[in-house]
Amino acid sequence: MADHHDDLPKFCHPVPTKLLFGVFFALIFLTILTVVVSALAGSMGIPSAFMFPIAMTLATAKAFLVCAFFMHMWWDKSFNVIAFLSSLLFVSLFICMTLMDTGHYQSTIESYDVNQMPGVAELESEPAE
Amino acid sequence: MAVADHSHDHHDDHHDHGEFIAHHFDSPEQQFDSGKLGIWLFLVTEVLFFSGLFVAYTLYRNHHPEIFDQAHVYLNKYLGGLNTIVLLFSSLTMALGVRSAQLGKNKSCGIYVLITMVCASMFLGVKAVEYSHKWDMGILVRSAFDFTYTHPDQTIISGLSNYLVYLSVIPLLLLVGFIITSVVFRLIDKAVWSKFWMGMAITVGGYFLGVVIGYLFMAAKIGEAKHAYIEPVRPIALYAMTQDTDHAKEDHAKSDHVKGDGHDKDHDDEHDDEHHDAAHANGEHHDDHGHGEHHGEIPEFDRNVGTFFSIYYCMTGLHAIHIIAGIIALGWLYFRCLNNHWRSDYFGPVDYVGLYWHLVDLIWIYLFPLLYLID
Amino acid sequence: MVDSSARKALFDTPETHFLNCTKGWKSWAFTLDHKRIGIMYLIGVTIALLLAGTFALVLRTHLWAFDGALPMSDDMYNQMFTLHGAVMVFSFIIPSVPAALGNIVLPMMLGAKDVAFPRMNLASFYLWIIGTGMLLAAILSGYGLDTGWTFYTPYSIETQTGVIWATFGAFVLGFSSIFTGLNFLVTVNTMRSKGQGWFQLPLFIWSLYATAIIQVLATPVLGITLLMLIAEKTMHIGIFDPKYGGDPVLFQHFFWFYSHPAVYIMILPAMGVISELISVYSQKRIFGYSFIAFSSVAIALLGFLVWGHHMFTSGQSQVVTLIFSAITFTVAIPSAVKVFNWLATLYKGSILLNTPMCFALSFIFLFGIGGLTGLFLGALSTDIHLHDTYFVVAHFHFVMVGGTLTALLGGVFHWWPKVWGRMYNDFLGRVSCFMVFAGFNLTFFPQFVMGSRGMPRRYASYDPEFLAFHQLSTIGAFVLGWGIVLAVGVLIYAAIKGPRCGANPFKAASLEWQSSSPPDFHNFVHNPLLNDPYDFDAMVFDEELGTYISREFADPSKVPPRKEPVHH
């Protein structure tokens, strides 16, 4: 909870210092955890397929802490929160659709001989010396 | 009846709210709410602005995972981790600064903002060490990618990089300029301005602190590496002339030019930017491309790895630009702190810049594992 | 109770108003007043329109003969249509209704003194100037620009023309647009007058709000796309450039992720204008208020899901193509909802066929054709045939010119008396509307026919078979051009010499008509009386003032009884 000061206007919510420091140390802990997990993944026997989700989960946990407490989202108007979070919806739409499409035509690109492109052919045909 | 309170001067009754209420707002709360929604929406645009690069990242990582596997080992996890911590700390001080402003404590707010700025430029200092190190190794964007070694342990180059020196010229000039300005203002008795410019000088000092710390990290890494390839300290200006020495030829023995792509810049002056110089500084000869004469026994290195570094440079470069913009915004806050502008019904700008600053931090929180911690 | 002198003070043209409260060029160049910024924007976009329109006339003249009527190389033709497209899209249509009309009207409709961030508003205008200047610098640089307004890779990477100038210009214009959108979103959220709920807002506000959502969400993607293109062109980063392992189709994804929603940045505000005009000049409550309001938001959101319909023939995969085609059809639903509601509003209304209404009615007709032909292009099988033909050209001109330009002109005629306090010549206005309408149809209807017969777009010469169609089209283009010039002339004359008009000559009920014409610097000298924007019965004619005012302000002894009970 934010401090309660009766003399402050109601849009002014100072966050207690203790909470801020607590969040900071949690963030540092998560950062170190991320690096350690990544460095020791092999020896700990974590399959590499899990590494990406683990790293992203830890990053999202950090992002949550920053958003909720450093950025005061916890106490903010819900409209602001929704406005900000909706951007992620559009980003994921952007990523998903392009990923799906490029995934489908990737084989066409790979089977294409780059050296046949007019520009490249010119470069290749120039005397090398 | 609505017409009863007609008057040209009904904005005059806002005077008791202080000098910072713009004429078109009815109350400090309305002004604050507007600014707050405005900054949140701005952050939305920032997220979508970065989204293009995240899309490029996702696609290339999904379709060419092998490139990412090969490439990420050339990024220094520890420097990245250091920078993460620096940014997280700056976020903490920023949040503390907002708190101080909310409580009307301008002095402590100023100190927190100053620390935030110092951290920001420290981040840039570390980044400069990272960048210059990569440029030394010929790790550049896709078309100019000229990296010639295959194992990361062999890639350590000690000594002062040319590029680092070039990158540090502007901060150095700023440092000197800010100190002089500050002294001049002190002499003409403008204490606030003098303090402000001294604060900016301290901020730029943070950059050099970052450079030193980054270098120490790198040096520690060199100590660890057993078969480190260590190059002597380079004289700044003369190096380019010495590139054809025997020593440079040694580089060639390890070099490996598979394809001739990326070198149409030789035919096109428009693209003849620093990457070209970079390639030369590493003792490369573009004329040699397409020949297998230097292959040696080292396996082929996939030039497509350059795509990873294209994405790396785009993402971190755009992020660094945001850091610089953040420093400017924070400098403005600092100036206003020194003028005691903040009070509990007017602290909006600190809050807004703070939100922006946290967003820059947030983006880095994702960039760090995405770029540095691929496994 | 208001007495006669107080009424005069409120509603008669005042001695000092926003146009003359400060003087000198600096009072305009550095103004933070939304009305002045809106006027400067209006002047700016008009210049862009006339400039890009001139390019179009040069193109049409060249096409008078099948092998080219003008001594113009094919390269020059390419540069001409590229600049026509780029300037029209980025400098004219996108800012036209929101930044020019919206700026003037939006805060007044909310009863606010200004937009939330006036300095940002001014910055938006200057960014517009810089961006437009850079687009045009591509010509002045001597290289021109020949990529088409879409900057498709890999050609845009290879061409030696001024792509970097132009893309940077478009980048800057993007930020100008974001600033406007952000400002409007915040203004509508936080600066409505006390008690003004979301459903008491005029529909123009709803459409501007929906537009602003797109501006804020989509335009940044254009920004990063263009930056990446510049990086690709200068450094060959290998993301879009196939020579370096990049993917040129990816550029199209990036580009259309912005540019399809941008189509709705162009048309949504126009639809908002039409909702106002149809209702005011039918003197009838708008039919289906909430349907029109939500259809704006629905269009804005659906607009993000359909960008791939521009890429059916580009190598996009079949699955994605099917998905995009299917979603494209859903956009027709909210669009049709609007059209049917406008028609229902007209039904049994007391229609006044003055200039704005003529434009509004031509909008419905032209937008109807433009929208329906869009379905031909959204359907996969027909699109394969029609792709990159004049059919596409005709389709989007029906929407952008027949839609947005017509609505812009209608809106300007509607609010012109409010801005200048003077009335235009309605007869000449209607003549200009007729010329625009007839000229427009003559220009673009033949293009549908040519396109379906296989005339490809962007060609400097063509098969003689198409000669008659092209010549009709060229004649139409000149009629359209002179129609626009006449409209501009009528408006300029009205602003200077037109007869004085009162605060509310059209019996409109939204808040901006409660100020004097021209309005005060602070928009209202009193707190405007909050009423339903479509309750026209709330307005009564005041003989003394010669204009319509709210019942509550009028002399009670002369107020006629209400025709219908007050709507809650």
Ligand SMILES: [Cu+2]
């Ligand atoms: Cu589209």
